Amino acid sequence: xxxxxxxxxxxxxxxxxxxxxQCTQDMNHxxxxxxxxxxxxxxxxxxxxxxxxxxxxxxxPNGYNxxxxxxxxxxxxxxxxxxxxxxxxFCASSLDTQYFGPGTRLTVL
Amino acid sequence: xxSVTQLDSQVPVFEEAPVELRCNYSSxxxxxxxxxxxxxxxxxxxxxxxxxxxxxxxxxNGFEAEFNKSQTSFHLRKPSVHISDTAEYFCAxxxxxxxxxxxxxxxxxxxxLTVNP
Numbered sequence: 001x002x003x004x005x006x007x008x009x010x011x012x013x014x015x016x017x018x019x020x021x022q023c024t025q026d027m028n029h030x031x032x033x034x035x036x037x038x039x040x041x042x043x044x045x046x047x048x049x050x051x052x053x054x055x056x057x058x059x060x061p062n063g064y065n066x067x068x069x070x071x072x073x074x075x076x077x078x079x080x081x082x083x084x085x086x087x088x089x090f091c092a093s094s095l096d097t098q099y100f101g102p103g104t105r106l107t108v109l
Numbered sequence: 110x111x112s113v114t115q116l117d118s119q120v121p122v123f124e125e126a127p128v129e130l131r132c133n134y135s136s137x138x139x140x141x142x143x144x145x146x147x148x149x150x151x152x153x154x155x156x157x158x159x160x161x162x163x164x165x166x167x168x169x170n171g172f173e174a175e176f177n178k179s180q181t182s183f184h185l186r187k188p189s190v191h192i193s194d195t196a197e198y199f200c201a202x203x204x205x206x207x208x209x210x211x212x213x214x215x216x217x218x219x220x221x222l223t224v225n226p
Contacts (some may be wrong), residue, residue, distance in 0.1 A: 004152075031212065040118070042199065042216040043153075058213075090152060094212050096141065096160060100153040 001026050004101035006091050012107045013081040021076040021104050023091030031094045032074040033058075034066065036087040037103075043090065049074055081108045111136040111202050115217035123225050124192055130185040130220045132200030141212065142183040143201040144174055147219075153199065159183065170194065190224045197221050 007022045025032065030051045035043040045058030049068040063085055065077040074093075078085060086108045092098040116131040134140065141160050145153040157168025164176040174185045183200060200217040 033213075040218060042218040043214075045213065048213065092153075096212055097143070097155060097158055098212065098214055099155065100145075102152040 003027065004091055004093055004099055006089075006101035006104050008104060009102070010105045012109060013078075014109060015081060015083065017081050018077070018079050019081070019106075021078075021089055021091075021106075023074045023076070023101060024072050025074075025091075025093040025099075026072065027093060027099065028071060029093035029095055029099075030071065032068065033092045033094070033098065034064070034074070034076045035090045035092065036060065036085075037090060038087050046076065046089075078106075083108050111140070111204070111215045113200050113202050113215055113217035115198075115200050115220050117220050118218065119221045119223070121223045121225060122190055125189050127188050128186065128190050128194075128222065130198050130200075130222065132183045132185065132217060134181050134183065134200070134202045136181075136202060136204065138204045141203045142174075142176060143203075143214070144168065144172070144183075144185050145199045145201060146170075147197045147199065149196070156185070156198070190222070192224050192226060194222060195224045 004025045033048045034046040037043050044060045047066040049055045055066050089104045091101045112135045114133045122128050143158045144156040146156050157166045159166045159176045167173045172187050197219045199219050201214040203212045203214045
C-alpha cells in the first residue's frame with residue numbers, strides 16, 4: 001500500500017493564479033482531510049469529507065474549495081492565490097486514526 | 110469543543126538522557142489521544158495512540174505515553190533518546206468517530222525536540 005500520496009511536492013505560484021493540490025489514498029478510508037501547517041501554529045483543518053460526494057468546512061476554509069467524486073481522491077483547489085496561502089499542505093485519511101501524506105510546500109509570491 | 114496545549118515549544122536534551130514532552134487537553138466528551146512525529150521536510154507519522162483500555166500506551170521507536178484522565182494529560186516519554194529522535198512532536202485529540210464528521214483532530218502547536226551529542 002502506498003497510503004496517502006500528494007502531488008506536487010513543491011510549487012511556487014504568483015498572486016492570483018490558481019492550482020489544484022492532489023491527494024489520493026489506497027486504504028479505502030471514507031474520511032479524508034486537508035490541513036495547512038504554518039510555523040509555530042500546528043495544523044489547522046481546511047476541509048474534510050466523510051465520503052464520496054460529501055464535504056464540509058473546517059476551521060480555515062476561506063480561499064479554498066474541495067470535491068470528492070471518488071473514495072480515493074480528495075483534491076484541494078486554490079482559485080485566487082494570495083501570499084497568506086503560503087504554507088505546507090497535508091492531506092490525511094482515516095477510520096479512527098488519521099494517516100498523513102508527505103505534504104505539498106506552496107509559496108505564493 | 111476540544112483544545113490541546115503542549116507545554117513546551119522547545120526541549121533540548123543530550124543523547125541517552127530521558128525526555129518527557131508534556132501535553133494537556135480539554136474536552137467535554139470522551140477522547141482519543143495521539144502523538145505524531147514530524148521529521149524535517151516530511152509528513153506526520155503516528156507514534157502512538159490511546160483509544161481505550163490500558164492507560165499506558167507504547168509506540169514506535171521506544172516512546173510511550175500515559176493517559177491521565179484526572180489531570181487531562183497525555184505526556185510522551187522516552188527513557189533514552191538518540192540523535193535520530195530530533196524532530197517536531199505533535200499531540201492531538203479527537204472525539205469518537207462520528208458518521209457526519211469522522212475523527213476530526215485538534216492539534217497542539219508542537220514541541221521541537223533537539224537531541225544533542
